[in-house]
Amino acid sequence: MARKTDLLPGTLDMLILKTLSRVPLHGYGIALSIKSASDDVLTVEEGSLYPALQRLLLQGWVKAEWKITETNRRARYYTLTAAGQKQLSHELSQFDQMIVAITRVLQDA
C-alpha cells in the first residue's frame, strides 16, 4: 500500500469544501477525488473523513441528501451551501497567506 502522507493539520475541511465546490459527491467520492487530484499524495483517512463531514453539516457549510449512484446504489451526496462557499474562500485566503509566509521564511534561510 502506498505510503500515506499526512494532511497538514486543519486543511481537511478546506479540501473537502474545495472538492465539493466542483461537484456534489458522496463520502467515498470525496476521498477518491482528493486522492486522485493530489496524484495519490494525499490520502484522507475514513476515520477523519466522516467526523469531518458531520462537523461541516453541523456548521451548515454543506448539506446532504440521499441519491442513487450511476451503479444504482443509494449514497449520501454532500453539496456545498452558500455559507460553505463563503467559508471556503475565507479558508483559502488564510491558507494563501500562510503559504506565502512559510515560503518567505524558507527562502530567507
Added chain:
Amino acid sequence: MNAIARLFRKLGFLTGREKFDADLEEEMRFHHEQQARELEADGMTREAAQHAARRQFGNDTRIHEQSREVVSFRAESVVQDSRFALRQLRKNPGFAITAVLMLTLGIAACVALFAFVDSALIKPLPYKDPSRLVGVYESVQVFPRSNLSWEDYRDWKKMQKVYSSFDVWTGAGFLLNTPSGVQPAMGARVSAGFFSTLGVRPILGRDFRPGEDSAAKPRTALITYATWQQRFAGRRDVVGQSVTLDGTPTTIIGVLPREFHFAPRGPADFWLPIQELNGCEKRRGCHNLYGVARLKDGVSVATALADMKSIAAQLEKQYPDTNRGQRAAVVSLTEAIVGDVRPLFLVLFSGAALLLLIACVNVSNLLLVRAENRRREMAVRGALGASRGRLVLQFFIESFVLVVAGGVLGLAAAYATMRLLLRLIPSDLLDYVPYLQGMSFNPRVLGFAGLVALLAVGIFSLAPSLRLSPSNLRSDLAEGGRGSAGTVWRRFGSNLVVLELAIAVVLLAGAGLITRSFYHLLHVELGFAPDHLATLEVAASGKAYEKPEQQVLLARQIVTTVKTLPGVQSAAISTRLPISGNGNTTWIRILGHPYNGEHNEVNEREVGSEYFATIKSRIVNGRYFTETDDASRPKVLIINQALAKKFFPGEDPIGKKIGDTSLSPDSMREIVGVVDDIREGGLNEEIWPAVYHPFNQDPDNYLTIVARTSQAEQAVLPGLVAGIHKVDPNIGTRNPLTMVQIINNSPTAYIQCTAAWLVGGFAVLALVLGVVGLYGVIAYSVSQRTREIGVRMALGAQKSSVYQLILKEAGVLTVLGVVAGLACAIGAAAFMGKLLFGVRSWDIPTLASVALLLGLSALVASFIPARRAASVNPVEALRAE
C-alpha cells in the same frame, strides 16, 4: 445567530438519532463496498478485497463514535455514563454500600466538626468590626487576666490614648419578682457605653445614654432577645415596662438583637448600667470588673498593651498599698472568648479529618481493586473504540456517583450529629459557649462539604485512571486480566494501607492519652468526699436580710430545715463551692512575720460550723468551727495545708494571727485549725493557699447549702428547693446540683470528657476501618496469588509456610503502619499538649498498648485470608487457570 442555527441542527440530529445512526451506518457500508469493488477490479478475490477494505477503513465503531461525538452534546454521554455507573454499582451492591457508608461516616464527622469550628472560630463575633475589640484586664502573678477595680478603671480610662472607647462589665445576679414568686435572674452590670463599644444596637427601644451609669439616674435595663421572648412573650410594649429586680423598680428601655451573645458573661437576661457602686467597687484594692475596648484606627493590641502597662506602672507608684504588682493585660476579644476552646475544637476537627482521610483511603483502595478486576472490561472497551478520555470519564462519573451518595447521606448525618452534640452540652454550660447555638449549614459549611466532596472525587478517579495508558490497555487485553496482581495496585494499594494503619495509630494514641488524662483528672485528690452531696445556691434580698444578725439567723434556719429533710444526714453552708474556681481572694499578712508590702493572694471562703464535717474534709491540726464562733467571740479562721506549708514552714500555725495588708485591728484573726487541701479551683489547677472564715462572723445574704445524703443525692434536690421556700418563699434558689454533677460539668472535666468520647469514637472507627482495609488488601492479594500458592503447594510447600507467606506480608504492612503512626502520634500529642493533664505526650504505656491493640487486630484480620490461602487445593488452583 449562527450558534443558534447550529444548536437547532444539533437538536435535529439528536431527536432523529436512530436515523442519524442508520444513515452513518449505510454511508460507511457503501464506502467499504466501493473500496472492495475497486480492489476486486485490481484482481483480488472478493473475500480478500472485502477484508482489505475493512482493514483499511479501520475501526468502524470508533469512527461511528467519533462522528457522533461531533454532533452529540457532552451531557449526553455523561448521562449515559452515569446510567452505566449506577448499573455497575447496583450489580455490585456490597462494594457500593461499603464505599457509600465509609464516605458517609467520614463526611458526617468532618462536616459536623467543621460546623463547630466554624461557629466558634471562623464565624465573626456578632459585634461591629469585632477584630478591633479587645479585652482589657489587670494582671497579677496568679491571675494573668484578672479583674479591674472601679477606681483603676476610671484612671485607665482617663489616661489611655489607644482606645476610641473603653467600657467595663461585671456579672450580676438579681431576684426578679414574678407573678409566681421571686425568681433568680442572671444579668450583668455595664458602664453606659458598653453596647456602643461593641457596636450592638437594641432592636427595640434604645441603648443606655452616656452618663446613665450614675447612681443619680433612674434604674434602667436592657433585656436579651431570649428573655424578651420567654418572659415577656415578645410583646413590643415591653419597652417602658417596669420590673422589680432585687426589690427595686427598674424600667426596661430596650431589647438586644437576637444574634447578640457575650460568652465571657455566660448566662445574662438583664443588662443594667453600673449605677450604685457596691462595696467592692468603692475600694481600689477590690477587683470585680472586666474591660472591653475598641482600638483606635491603626493601633495594635501590642501598642495598647504597652500603653496600659505604663499606666499600671504609674498607678503602682501612686497607690503602692493597693496597686503593688498590679500589671495590665490586653488581648483581642476574639481570643478572650474562644481562646480556651480553640485547642479542643482543633483537636476534634483534626480527628474527624483523619477519619475522613482513612475512609477516603479505604474507598480508593476498593476502587483500585475494582479497577484491577475491570482491566479486561476497560481493555475491551478501549479496543472497541472508547477513547481514553471516555474511560477516564467513566471512572470519574463512578466516583462522582459514590461521592454524591456519600455526601448527601453524610450531610444528613452531619446535621443529626450537630444537633445531638449540641443537645449533649448541658444548658448551663451552653451559656458560656453561646456561639455554638449559631451553628448551621451556612455557606461556609456547605462550601467546605463541597470541597471535601470535590477532593474525594478527584482522588477516587485519579487512582484508577492512572493505569489507563494505551500500552497498559494493550497488555491487559493480551493477558485477559488474568495476570498477577497489577503492579500499580501492588505499589499503590498496599501502601495506602500503611497510611490507614498509621492514621489509626495516631487516633488511638490520641484517644488513649486523652482518656488517661481524663482518668487522672477524675482521680485527682479533692480533699473532700464528693459523693452523696446535694447543693443549692440561695439568694435572699431585701430589708429582712440586710443585717448580719438576720443573715446568721437565716442560715441557721436553713440548715435546721434542711437537716430535717428525709435522706439528709448533715447540712452546712458555704459562700462558694469547691471546684467552682480559684478566686474570690484576699490579701493576707501574718503577724510577726517580716513583710515588705507584697500581695499574698489567697482564696477566701466563709463556711458554716459543720461544713468541713459535711463534705468530709479532714482537720489535720487544731479544731473545726463551732456554732458559737460568731460576732460575740474573737475572730478566728482555718487555713489549708498549702497555706500552712507556704507561710508557716517548720512552725505550728495554730494560735498565730493573720490580718490584712496593714494588719488593721479589725481584720485580725487567730488560726484555730488547719484543714486538708480542698480543691477549690478547677480539677487541673494547682492548690492555692486558702483561708476559711466562720460564716457567723462574716455572714452574707448569698450562700450555698451543701447536704450530705444517705440516699441518692439527686433525689434530695427537689426537696431541698422546697425546704428553703418553706423558710421563706421570697428566697431565690438556683442551680440545684449534686457535687458529682458540678465536678463533671466543670469546664476542664467537661472538655476532657467530650474530647475523650469523641476522639475515642473516631479512634474506634479508625481502627475498624484500618483493620478492614488491611483485611481487604491481604484477602485480595491472596485471591490474586491463588495460583502461585497452588504451585508452591504442589511443589511441596507446607501449610505453615503458606501461613508464614501471607502473615509476613500483613506483618510488614502492619509494622510499617504502626511505626509511622507512633512517630506521628508523638508529634500529634504535642499538638494536644494543652488538653492533657498529668500525661506526657510520649506516655509509654499508652503508646505500647495502642501498638499491641493494633498488632493483635491486624493479626486477626490477616489470619482469615491466610487460612484461606493455606487451605487452597493445589489441584483446583492449577486447573482453574
